Amino acid sequence: xxxxxxxxxxxxxxxxxxxxxxxxxxxxxxxxxxxxxxxxxxxxxxxxxxxxxxxxxxxxxxxxxxxxxxxxxxxxxxxxxxxxxxxxxxxxxxxxxxxxxxxxxxxxxxxxx
Amino acid sequence: xxxxxxxxxxxxxxxxxxxxxxxxxxxxxxxxxxxxxxxxxxxxxxxxxxxxxxxxxxxxxxxxxxxxxxxxxxxxxxxxxxxxxxxxxxxxxxxxxxxxxxxxxxxxxxxxx
Numbered sequence: 001x002x003x004x005x006x007x008x009x010x011x012x013x014x015x016x017x018x019x020x021x022x023x024x025x026x027x028x029x030x031x032x033x034x035x036x037x038x039x040x041x042x043x044x045x046x047x048x049x050x051x052x053x054x055x056x057x058x059x060x061x062x063x064x065x066x067x068x069x070x071x072x073x074x075x076x077x078x079x080x081x082x083x084x085x086x087x088x089x090x091x092x093x094x095x096x097x098x099x100x101x102x103x104x105x106x107x108x109x110x111x112x113x
Numbered sequence: 114x115x116x117x118x119x120x121x122x123x124x125x126x127x128x129x130x131x132x133x134x135x136x137x138x139x140x141x142x143x144x145x146x147x148x149x150x151x152x153x154x155x156x157x158x159x160x161x162x163x164x165x166x167x168x169x170x171x172x173x174x175x176x177x178x179x180x181x182x183x184x185x186x187x188x189x190x191x192x193x194x195x196x197x198x199x200x201x202x203x204x205x206x207x208x209x210x211x212x213x214x215x216x217x218x219x220x221x222x223x224x225x226x
Contacts, residue, residue: 004156033213040218042218042219043157043214045214056213100164101159102159102214104157104158
């Protein structure tokens with residue numbers, strides 16, 4: 001597609017519920033990133049994929065967070081047993097290999113109640 | 114380690130006046146620097162980047178930024194602000210040896226008519 005597409009745009013989850021957030025990057029983009037943006041804050045790095053390989057997951061806040069990109073295109077960020085502190089906007093970005101331009105999606109706003 | 118500081122939470126200017134949003138950075142190597150803008154309920158939109166070359170970088174919507182290595186700064190500027198420039202602005206840095214962006218906390222710009 002023309003841009004990075006994320007779905008759903010908004011998600012309300014009850015505390016303890018599992019959620020899955022989807023990112024559809026720009027076709028052919030090798031690198032894919034997930035960021036978490038808490039209210040009033042800048043985006044914080046969660047994890048990085050190069051094709052299907054997850055090369056860095058150092059930013060994932062707990063083992064309740066899990067990301068995958070099995071075929072090197074679409075990625076899913078899964079949060080198990082959601083907590084109120086997980087409420088944030090989750091941003092996905094992709095970029096071609098060897099390039100400096102990061103294209104961000106519109107994000108998924110997760111609210112845990 | 115890499116980090117970004119945006120010392121001003123808010124910047125208020127009158128339409129037609131110059132706009133400056135400050136950013137300083139810290140990296141261990143050479144920096145790649147970026148500015149993004151975020152409108153309410155939207156993702157991050159790319160404005161401009163500095164990779165190498167001319168210290169004055171021109172970007173979208175009439176914005177420009179000047180890379181100053183000695184002051185480790187990358188301030189965003191616009192000679193004549195518009196009401197439509199009101200938004201949240203993020204500065205981001207990447208070390209040449211890294212792949213992930215580190216963001217500042219953001220600066221809210223309000224341009225009054």
